[in-house]
Amino acid sequence: MLEFAPAVYKSLHGLFAVYKPPGVKWKMIRDTVETRLLEGLNSLKQPLPQQQVRFLPEPVEESSGSEVIITAIKVPALADHPLVKGPAFKRLKVGAGHLLDVKSSGVFVLGVGHGNKLLTDIYNTHLTKDYVVHGQFGKATDDFSDTGRLIEKTTYDHITEEQLERILAVIQGTNLRALLEYSRIDLKSQEAYELAAKGLLRPIEKTSPVITGVRCLHFAPPDFMIEIQCLHETQQYLRQVIHKIGLALKSTAVCTHVRRIRDGFFTLDDALIRTQWDLENIRAAIQSAQSKVKLLEANMAPLRESVTTIETEAKT
Numbered sequence: 087m088l089e090f091a092p093a094v095y096k097s098l099h100g101l102f103a104v105y106k107p108p109g110v111k112w113k114m115i116r117d118t119v120e121t122r123l124l125e126g127l128n129s130l131k132q133p134l135p136q137q138q139v140r141f142l143p144e145p146v147e148e149s150s151g152s153e154v155i156i157t158a159i160k161v162p163a164l165a166d167h168p169l170v171k172g173p174a175f176k177r178l179k180v181g182a183g184h185l186l187d188v189k190s191s192g193v194f195v196l197g198v199g200h201g202n203k204l205l206t207d208i209y210n211t212h213l214t215k216d217y218v219v220h221g222q223f224g225k226a227t228d229d230f231s232d233t234g235r236l237i238e239k240t241t242y243d244h245i246t247e248e249q250l251e252r253i254l255a256v257i258q259g260t261n262l263r264a265l266l267e268y269s270r271i272d273l274k275s276q277e278a279y280e281l282a283a284k285g286l287l288r289p290i291e292k293t294s295p296v297i298t299g300v301r302c303l304h305f306a307p308p309d310f311m312i313e314i315q316c317l318h319e320t321q322q323y324l325r326q327v328i329h330k331i332g333l334a335l336k337s338t339a340v341c342t343h344v345r346r347i348r349d350g351f352f353t354l355d356d357a358l359i360r361t362q363w364d365l366e367n368i369r370a371a372i373q374s375a376q377s378k379v380k381l382l383e384a385n386m387a388p389l390r391e392s393v394t395t396i397e398t399e400a401k402t
Contacts, residue, residue: 091130091174098123099199101379102371105357106186106194119196119363120180126365127175135162181205184215184349189231190321192346193357198372204379212288213350214298214317219341221328223308226338230325240338247305253334254300254312261297268293295319351378
């Protein structure tokens, strides 16, 4: 038995994640999801057309002859008929979270209905994201990617995994100092200790990109692969990080691929692939994420209080 469309529509308020493949614009992903949801809603049981009262003549045979009486009956309003007004659901507000550029792939968070406000809340909590970034030594291009215009070729035989690990440690240390500065919390306080222990140290406002963690996953020159945990980044910034790693190792490097494996509390396991972009799967994903959203709000409460305290002190 088909479900009632308005009831299903009311349950489509929240957040979910899809997997964005490389080579596709994020707007196309969002528009495709919206189209699939509308198709699903319009295929469900719809409210009956509104009724209107019509007065129809009805002949009556009597002994004195035939007479006509007027009878009031209810008939469907033609203006409310699906063939006249079209599909019941024509537009659905689907919002996009942290964006991915055309070359990148991975977890892409979307919001439906009231979920658009949740996207804003998540943005303001400055959650970290995880990426797996692939690099290749020996080349430099104008846009730091392997598809850009070739500028230079260099040797890379001298590079060792130990040298790469040292450069990554320097990058993480430099960014950690920046994060502590952006958080504007007294580092000697108990509050700072508790936030750091929970991994909740965050900037109180939008800042330049910050890398909170980086490690090498694979090293087989000229190819290598690193995992980067960061916030306020763009994918182009991550490609530039690969370029700078190459320079620091007295060589060059280009980025061959950027893949987001986590966005806040959404991971690859939560991301729906293209064949799952339908009403049933998206509805289930939204319901599954509700408990994570509530947990996030509870964990971020101490950080919001500290931000409010800092802002109040700054005004006085």
